[in-house]
Amino acid sequence: MSPDPFRPLDRIDPPEQWDEIGRRATAPGVDLDLGTVPDIRPRRRAAALVAAAAMLALVAGIAVAGAGGDADQDVLADDPSSPTTPGEACPFHLDPAAGFPELTPGEPSIEGAAGDLTGVPGIPAGTDRWAEIAGRLTMVTVGHDPDSTGRTFGRATAMLPDGSAKSWYHTGGFLTATAGVPNEACDLADVYVDISAMTELIDRHEVTDEEYASGETLPERTWTDEVLDGELTDIDATAKAIYAAIRLDQTGDDAATAADVCPALLAEGAMATATGTDAEWTGTTADGRTFTVTDDGTDVWVSVDGDVGGIGMSRPGDRNPVQWYGDSGDPTGITVGVRHPDAAAIGAVRPDGSIHAAGLVLAPDGTLFALPDMPLVVESDGGDGSWPIVSCTADGALLPAEDEAVDIPDPDDVGEFPTAPADPPPTTTEAPTTTTPQDDMTWEGPTTAGQTYRVEVKADVLRVFVDGVQVNADGEIPRWEADPTGGTPPMLGFELSPNPDGGPQDWIIVGARPPGATETFVLGPDGEVPVETLTISPDGRFYALHGLELDFMEDPETPWPVRHRDADGDLFPPMPE
Amino acid sequence: MTTSPGLDRLRPVYVEIHARLWRAVLAWSGSAEVADEAVAEAFAQAARRGDALHDPAAWIWRSAFRIAAGDLARIRREPTEPLGDHEVAQRSGLAIPGEAVDLLRALQQLGDQQRRAVVLTDGAGFTGPEAAALMGTTAATVRVQASRARRRLRSLLADSDTTTDPSLEADR
Numbered sequence: 001m002s003p004d005p006f007r008p009l010d011r012i013d014p015p016e017q018w019d020e021i022g023r024r025a026t027a028p029g030v031d032l033d034l035g036t037v038p039d040i041r042p043r044r045r046a047a048a049l050v051a052a053a054a055m056l057a058l059v060a061g062i063a064v065a066g067a068g069g070d071a072d073q074d075v076l077a078d079d080p081s082s083p084t085t086p087g088e089a090c091p092f093h094l095d096p097a098a099g100f101p102e103l104t105p106g107e108p109s110i111e112g113a114a115g116d117l118t119g120v121p122g123i124p125a126g127t128d129r130w131a132e133i134a135g136r137l138t139m140v141t142v143g144h145d146p147d148s149t150g151r152t153f154g155r156a157t158a159m160l161p162d163g164s165a166k167s168w169y170h171t172g173g174f175l176t177a178t179a180g181v182p183n184e185a186c187d188l189a190d191v192y193v194d195i196s197a198m199t200e201l202i203d204r205h206e207v208t209d210e211e212y213a214s215g216e217t218l219p220e221r222t223w224t225d226e227v228l229d230g231e232l233t234d235i236d237a238t239a240k241a242i243y244a245a246i247r248l249d250q251t252g253d254d255a256a257t258a259a260d261v262c263p264a265l266l267a268e269g270a271m272a273t274a275t276g277t278d279a280e281w282t283g284t285t286a287d288g289r290t291f292t293v294t295d296d297g298t299d300v301w302v303s304v305d306g307d308v309g310g311i312g313m314s315r316p317g318d319r320n321p322v323q324w325y326g327d328s329g330d331p332t333g334i335t336v337g338v339r340h341p342d343a344a345a346i347g348a349v350r351p352d353g354s355i356h357a358a359g360l361v362l363a364p365d366g367t368l369f370a371l372p373d374m375p376l377v378v379e380s381d382g383g384d385g386s387w388p389i390v391s392c393t394a395d396g397a398l399l400p401a402e403d404e405a406v407d408i409p410d411p412d413d414v415g416e417f418p419t420a421p422a423d424p425p426p427t428t429t430e431a432p433t434t435t436t437p438q439d440d441m442t443w444e445g446p447t448t449a450g451q452t453y454r455v456e457v458k459a460d461v462l463r464v465f466v467d468g469v470q471v472n473a474d475g476e477i478p479r480w481e482a483d484p485t486g487g488t489p490p491m492l493g494f495e496l497s498p499n500p501d502g503g504p505q506d507w508i509i510v511g512a513r514p515p516g517a518t519e520t521f522v523l524g525p526d527g528e529v530p531v532e533t534l535t536i537s538p539d540g541r542f543y544a545l546h547g548l549e550l551d552f553m554e555d556p557e558t559p560w561p562v563r564h565r566d567a568d569g570d571l572f573p574p575m576p577e
Numbered sequence: 578m579t580t581s582p583g584l585d586r587l588r589p590v591y592v593e594i595h596a597r598l599w600r601a602v603l604a605w606s607g608s609a610e611v612a613d614e615a616v617a618e619a620f621a622q623a624a625r626r627g628d629a630l631h632d633p634a635a636w637i638w639r640s641a642f643r644i645a646a647g648d649l650a651r652i653r654r655e656p657t658e659p660l661g662d663h664e665v666a667q668r669s670g671l672a673i674p675g676e677a678v679d680l681l682r683a684l685q686q687l688g689d690q691q692r693r694a695v696v697l698t699d700g701a702g703f704t705g706p707e708a709a710a711l712m713g714t715t716a717a718t719v720r721v722q723a724s725r726a727r728r729r730l731r732s733l734l735a736d737s738d739t740t741t742d743p744s745l746e747a748d749r
Contacts, residue, residue: 005683005730006604006700008676014599017617018591024621025584450690 262392264355265345271369274361283334283361285372291334293363293370302334302370334372335389339363343391348374445535447546453508455537455544464508464544471508478512478542508546509562514572517564534562583624590633591620598641601701605692606645607685609673615645638711642693683733687726695726 274281274293282292291304339346339362346369347357359372371389442456447466454465462477463470513520513536520543522531533546545562564572595616603612619641623633630636673681684692690712697708708723 004699005680005734006696008674008680009600009604009700011674012600012603012677014596014603014616015613017595017599017613017620018588020617021587021591021620021624022584024617025624448688450688 261349261355261390262345262396265347265357265390265392266394266396268345268347268355268357270357271344271346271360271362273364273366274370276364278363278365281361281363281370283359283370283372285334286359291370291372293336293368295363295368302336304334334370335374336368336370337389339367339369340391341366342393343369344394346371346389346391348389441538443535443537443544445544445546446533447508448533453533453544453546455510455535455542457537457542462510464510466508478510508544510542510544511562513541513543514564514566516566517572518567519565520562521565522562583627586628587620587624587633590623590637594634594637595620597701598638601696602641602645604681604684604696604700605642606649607681608649611645611648614648615641618644635711642711679734680730683730686733687729691723691726691729694723695730698723699727 274283276282276292278295280292280294282290284290285304289304291302293302335348345357346360347355348371349355356373357371360369362369440458442454444452444454447453451467454468456463456465457477460477465471517540520534520536522534522545531545535544537543543562566572598619599612599616602615603609606612606615619637622640623630623637626636684696687695693712694708697703697711698705701708703711705723
């Protein structure tokens with residue numbers, strides 16, 4: 001393969017199309033429906049509102065002036081007959097669909113709205129859900145919610161193409177889409193906006209650093225006007241709200257946990273400085289693999305043995321940790337975050353309260369840390385099996401969580417870094433944690449289309465989400481049952497319809513692994529097949545698999561191609577006779 | 578040919594981006610016909626929208642891929658004409674070098690997001706943030722997707738070095 005595999009394309013001469021473009025541009029007809037047209041500058045707010053109204057009307061099958069010929073936005077914008085044209089007295093108001101409650105800015109109890117994005121006309125599968133949502137925001141609120149035990153919250157409300165309204169509600173862990181559930185039940189709502197949406201929010205937030213660093217409780221605030229344009233400011237405003245909610249929720253938690261966590265963390269959380277340069281430094285996982293953190297000054301990413309993975313982190317000032325995700329069922333990841341300049345010890349707190357800090361290394365300039373051997377769970381879950389990262393000062397004070405750390409300091413201002421211990425901590429003494437059954441947990445993996453699936457196990461219910469949308473009815477948790485004939489072991493399969501590419505049926509399955517399994521893989525007709533979408537639950541009991549490319553699973557010669565191997569090399573289930 | 582004010586404005590955009598866009602859509606879709614249709618339609622619709630477009634080039638890039646996606650979906654629904662690696666070469670009147678056929682064939686084996694990320698960055702020369710803006714995702718996601726795509730491409734193209742089917746090469 002040449003260094004630039006795309007060079008051969010340069011030798012292809014594209015056809016001259018200018019005349020054809022001219023013919024098309026001047027021919028009568030109807031513009032293709034391109035959905036949300038990118039990069040159209042809103043000429044005035046009313047235009048955007050009425051365009052949205054026109055979309056609603058079209059979805060509902062209502063004739064709209066101008067439709068049927070060229071979709072002239074000016075005609076639509078100036079059409080006073082549109083049933084949802086905002087009134088002069090309430091320029092930012094969108095009438096709710098029939099049967100839905102009025103949306104009142106600043107009023108906390110507005111979760112009566114209904115409508116799940118699944119199957120909603122106008123939001124095709126595979127859509128960039130957050131962009132779609134952000135373009136439809138009508139209100140963003142943050143503050144205390146008197147209806148949910150005084151917790152703080154962030155809320156964004158959007159008008160969907162079918163005319164319904166939907167609210168996204170943040171209560172410190174999940175950003176939760178509610179569907180007619182009371183506030184106190186939000187954490188159990190049936191639809192979640194996944195972590196990628198949260199990442200998008202925080203990636204684009206504009207909370208000032210001073211505000212961020214102040215530690216002050218932010219006042220309740222509501223954005224209504226700037227969220228209607230469909231521009232980036234929508235997302236920024238929403239991000240502020242959600243970010244503020246995160247901050248508010250975390251306020252007050254610190255004092256309660258500092259006394260418990262910091263002594264143990266200081267005892268165990270020695271920080272070694274990684275080898276390498278500020279732009280590329282390395283550490284070692286418990287099983288001896290070398291991971292590399294690369295920092296180009298804008299983004300940070302992590303690779304293991306040259307395999308790049310994980311969620312990016314933008315710098316400076318971004319609070320999102322990077323986590324490396326193995327491609328082939330690796331049950332652990334590497335968390336990279338911003339080190340608070342006063343942190344003397346950093347580590348993760350396991351569900352049982354013990355500290356995980358082995359292998360933690362600091363970047364050579366001390367601004368970032370990396371902690372390997374973390375379970376593959378979303379840290380922002382705020383529980384449910386996650387291992388939150390904590391930092392303590394040398395005096396035993398708990399610092400803001402690493403994802404709250406403020407600006408990356410100038411390396412010259414960081415001060416003295418802890419030096420590496422004379423005897424590096426052993427890398428193999430970490431007790432295996434991935435085989436301990438966890439009643440509640442979540443894990444994530446990629447879909448072949450670049451989406452994110454999340455499997456959530458809570459009590460006796462299993463839920464599967466793709467980009468935040470639950471794709472199954474609440475299901476039972478699969479249990480391993482040995483089948484000496486090599487037949488299909490228990491598993492759950494969920495079809496995702498429609499396939500965003502219009503191709504073969506897309507699906508995701510979740511199954512149980514046999515006790516003692518050390519490997520799980522897909523067995524194709526010609527042997528083991530590497531599958532990037534295969535993931536293992538944090539406790540090792542389950543696997544999940546998504547795929548468009550696994551059509552051979554229908555092959556009768558391989559009745560069940562997902563197989564497992566134990567430490568002795570035995571295959572489960574065994575190959576059929 | 579009738580002219581329109583929007584067309585005049587688009588002429589320099591056409592000169593600047595058409596070839597690169599067409600090749601990128603070809604690389605992503607694997608079909609010269611899809612590239613022809615999507616690129617022409619995107620430009621035509623941009624012309625119709627006139628000065629409503631804040632950034633015509635960016636709009637055309639995004640719209641061309643969106644139109645191409647729709648075309649691909651339609652093609653894939655036609656059972657007798659599955660999109661295959663031979664499709665590029667079957668288009669008459671277009672010279673496709675063998676190496677390019679290998680590349681297009683390999684690209685079709687990538688997932689959509691990986692393919693789009695690597696085509697926009699390595700193929701079309703966009704930076705990570707620029708490609709992210711076009712894809713509606715984050716730069717970090719583009720980086721990860723492109724990296725995985727490159728790794729897979731290396732493997733696929735290494736395999737193809739010994740398996741190129743000369744029959745796939747078509748000449749004008």
